[in-house]
Amino acid sequence: MTPEGHAQARSKVFGEVAELYDAGRSGYAQEMAAEVLAYAAPGDRAAVEVGAGTGKATLPFAALGIPLVCVEPDARMAEVLRRHTAGYPNVRVEEHDFEQWQPGGRRYGLLFAASAWNFLDRDRRWDLAHAALAPGGATALIFGPHGIHDAALRAALAAIGDRHHLTGAPHRFLASDFSGDEAGDWDPRRPAAECRRDGRFTDLRAVRFRQERRYDPDHYLRYLASLSAYRVLPDVSREQALAEVRSLLDAHGGGIDVHQVTDVFLARAR
Template structure:
């Protein structure tokens, strides 16, 4: 367990190496997701806290609605881009540091959300930390954007490249048909529902899913891969070789890749 925490902590700090690329290549979050979260949270005039805000992919659509936000981001380089992206929103404050060491003090929030950051938090402590940051009856929203490849043959070839270079966690490890239907936990046991139920301090658990077909051209998809922790932790030569092989493969398949992007939202409320 200690080694897993170390790996997660290390992975959470690699994005800053390519903060600008991350900001340019990562997909954003749909307005429908923001609407779903806010309707559930019923914030009123209460503030929200975002954990692992990155460069603001999920921050900006909440900030644009005037929600008072505190963004906790562990990497100062990512936070620099985040500050630039929210410069027009005086309702946003950015605090640099690990969520595990972050101190809410006397502040208690009406909503805590994390977009593609939950898995990087200390698995033994995260529910307790979330609970401590929230006022009674407040909401937690955990969001992720898994991808599924429509072309089974292309997915298999991309998976082969990943296997040769020891890459785990590539966004193309699933077929679109693997993730298209049913509840998130049916295909990925990392979904937080079971863990949250076991914790016992939360109620009104819900899972909501949105779907969108996306087309990445080769350059954008390689940029996206380059921004992922699974690729950032590779030795430079291995990463460049893996990306070059993926690029040649995508060019040979029409210059890009068609994927199903699923936005999964987990919602719960403190008792």
């Protein structure tokens, strides 16, 4: 399977644990949506969200009143999303893979994707984003990594990941890896270089928000169990890896302190 095909396959594993995904994910910095809308200035145009999931990024935008079209490929995730957005008449959910979704005659003032961009077809995603945007419309790509404060704990968690052949496990970063202000400097797939090569976007910016969080073992294991890196493991391997993480956290004071980051990459269609 190609890397693109592997990424797309991993994007489809969340629905099998939609409720766990919703309970385990902490969401993004609350001030993020206002910052994105201030940049995008969409006027009376709606926004489209790619890979909306259960609404972790949707709700902050919905609460600000902007009309939203949420494109979500998994019916089980979309069911949870509809439940969360039932009180927001400005939100519409459409069940499609973004690669097959058709904007029709609609053109949007903002397209945003929260942790979904890396699952899209790399050869087409900028074409698809540009096709959905009105001239001058904005793209916002949102990521939510975290770094662990305790270096010994991080090393032990990374060793568990290595033993179980986890790719993309979240506990591979230290909090100090996020000491800079450049959004996306943690990720070798950061989108700025791709966007510059594309050439159809301008006014590229990066914004970083920071929070300190403490997870108890139950919450952190729910979070891990909802990640694609864990979902694609055989059941026995996944349960063994999670059991090892629990034992490790219990031995380190019954929790984990993390530096939570919300990174936003912004660009505007020429």
